[in-house]
Amino acid sequence: MSTALTPVLDRIDQDLPQALVRLSELLRIPSISTDPAHKADVAQAADWLVNDLNTLGFDARKDATPGHPMVVAKGGAEAGPHLLFYGHYDVQPVDPLDLWHSDPFTPQIEDTPNGKVIRARGASDDKGQLMTFIEACRAWLAVHGTLPVKLTFCLEGEEESGSPSLVPYLKANAEALKADIALICDTGLFDAQTPGITTMLRGLMGDEVIIHGPARDLHSGAFGGAAMNPARVLARVLAGLHDDQGRVTLPGFYDDVPEISDDLRAQWEGLGFDAEAFLGSVGLNLPAGEAGRSALEMIWSRPTCEINGMISGYTGTGFKTVLPARASAKVSFRLVGQQDPHKIRAAFRDYVTAQIPADCRVEFIAHGASPASVMETGHPAFEAARQALSDEWPKPAAFVGAGGSIPIAGYFKTILGMDSMLIGFAKDDDQIHSPNEKYDLDSFHRGIRSWARIIDAVSKA
Numbered sequence: 001m002s003t004a005l006t007p008v009l010d011r012i013d014q015d016l017p018q019a020l021v022r023l024s025e026l027l028r029i030p031s032i033s034t035d036p037a038h039k040a041d042v043a044q045a046a047d048w049l050v051n052d053l054n055t056l057g058f059d060a061r062k063d064a065t066p067g068h069p070m071v072v073a074k075g076g077a078e079a080g081p082h083l084l085f086y087g088h089y090d091v092q093p094v095d096p097l098d099l100w101h102s103d104p105f106t107p108q109i110e111d112t113p114n115g116k117v118i119r120a121r122g123a124s125d126d127k128g129q130l131m132t133f134i135e136a137c138r139a140w141l142a143v144h145g146t147l148p149v150k151l152t153f154c155l156e157g158e159e160e161s162g163s164p165s166l167v168p169y170l171k172a173n174a175e176a177l178k179a180d181i182a183l184i185c186d187t188g189l190f191d192a193q194t195p196g197i198t199t200m201l202r203g204l205m206g207d208e209v210i211i212h213g214p215a216r217d218l219h220s221g222a223f224g225g226a227a228m229n230p231a232r233v234l235a236r237v238l239a240g241l242h243d244d245q246g247r248v249t250l251p252g253f254y255d256d257v258p259e260i261s262d263d264l265r266a267q268w269e270g271l272g273f274d275a276e277a278f279l280g281s282v283g284l285n286l287p288a289g290e291a292g293r294s295a296l297e298m299i300w301s302r303p304t305c306e307i308n309g310m311i312s313g314y315t316g317t318g319f320k321t322v323l324p325a326r327a328s329a330k331v332s333f334r335l336v337g338q339q340d341p342h343k344i345r346a347a348f349r350d351y352v353t354a355q356i357p358a359d360c361r362v363e364f365i366a367h368g369a370s371p372a373s374v375m376e377t378g379h380p381a382f383e384a385a386r387q388a389l390s391d392e393w394p395k396p397a398a399f400v401g402a403g404g405s406i407p408i409a410g411y412f413k414t415i416l417g418m419d420s421m422l423i424g425f426a427k428d429d430d431q432i433h434s435p436n437e438k439y440d441l442d443s444f445h446r447g448i449r450s451w452a453r454i455i456d457a458v459s460k461a
């Protein structure tokens with residue numbers, strides 16, 4: 001451990017009660033971004049952050065957008081690695097209010113069987129998380145008067161309402177925001193003892209297919225046998241999307257899907273992921289993806305095709321001998337590596353179209369297309385941060401994947417041209433977006449210490 005770091009960690013330990021007071025102040029501001037009635041509260045939370053960052057010596061300001069403001073700040077070292085930190089200060093609505101055990105905007109420190117927690121809307125998502133980073137900076141500055149890295153903050157006030165202003169803002173301010181690497185604190189621990197750095201996020205392509213057959217719904221006694229049934233066509237099409245090894249059959253589907261490295265495989269095996277418990281928690285038992293792949297690979301590093309909805313014929317109570325005029329399905333693909341969502345969409349449509357009988361016609365509706373985000377973990381900051389996290393937590397940190405997408409990481413890559421390290425300390429039971437949201441004091445305390453270590457490690461990487 002570096003001699004510069006030790007007093008910073010000590011300072012964090014001593015200052016924890018005051019850090020909780022500051023977090024509570026921010027949590028008391030009901031910055032619900034989706035509700036116009038709270039517009040002034042969102043602005044107040046932004047002001048609170050601007051003031052706090054200015055107090056720390058950063059050059060902070062509130063930038064107007066068509067929606068809620070962006071808090072930006074610059075400071076730290078003149079030279080050295082330049083980090084961009086992202087978090088969001090808006091929160092989800094609190095209803096149903098009657099399910100809260102205490103007021104959502106009156107933070108409480110509570111004892112629970114798993115340790116102390118701070119309970120309030122935003123305690124975990126994302127005010128508690130973003131304050132872990134600000135507190136780490138505060139401790140560095142208190143002890144050394146400066147930071148060993150150059151720092152830019154970008155704190156959003158619209159994350160919980162779809163980030164409508166984010167992309168235009170990033171585009172308009174790309175030069176000012178560009179850094180060597182981004183830090184995003186809006187994710188969770190792998191488990192209570194194991195931190196992760198999310199380095200791969202799957203992309204998504206959605207398509208709706210509508211197969212039209214007869215001009216109207218028919219009586220299956222009068223027409224059944226003679227008339228083509230679009231539900232039958234759809235069933236055949238959907239059934240053919242996977243082979244009996246669980247692989248997707250579209251030609252070229254796996255062309256741009258990389259294998260993970262041996263090192264990453266070893267990290268994942270070291271996580272001791274319990275696939276049975278994972279599936280057991282939803283009443284299942286058997287991994288249903290590609291044969292020969294671990295459950296973690298299936299959700300982190302392998303692409304999938306899922307049928308999200310099927311609609312055709314009579315689906316009400318009782319029975320109706322109908323031969324439907326149309327049949328439709330919503331199908332989505334989670335994408336990895338360099339898979340191109342537009343290429344996959346074209347392959348899917350070609351595959352479907354080739355199976356439509358001459359008597360039927362097919363129509364498609366596109367529902368979004370975003371590629372996977374894969375970070376260049378060869379950048380030395382990644383390994384430095386992984387080591388720093390491993391020094392703080394009981395179990396070693398791993399580079400992990402995320403089955404779903406976190407759009408901000410993709411925007412930083414495509415608009416600002418930089419990789420992101422997604423590091424967070426939330427736990428699965430934090431009840432984010434739900435009543436009684438909480439953040440473990442252990443997450444908060446170790447989270448601050450983790451960032452202090454990461455700042456130190458990255459400054460030398």
Ligand SMILES: [Zn+2]
Nearest residue numbers: 125126159186
């Ligand atoms: Zn969040």
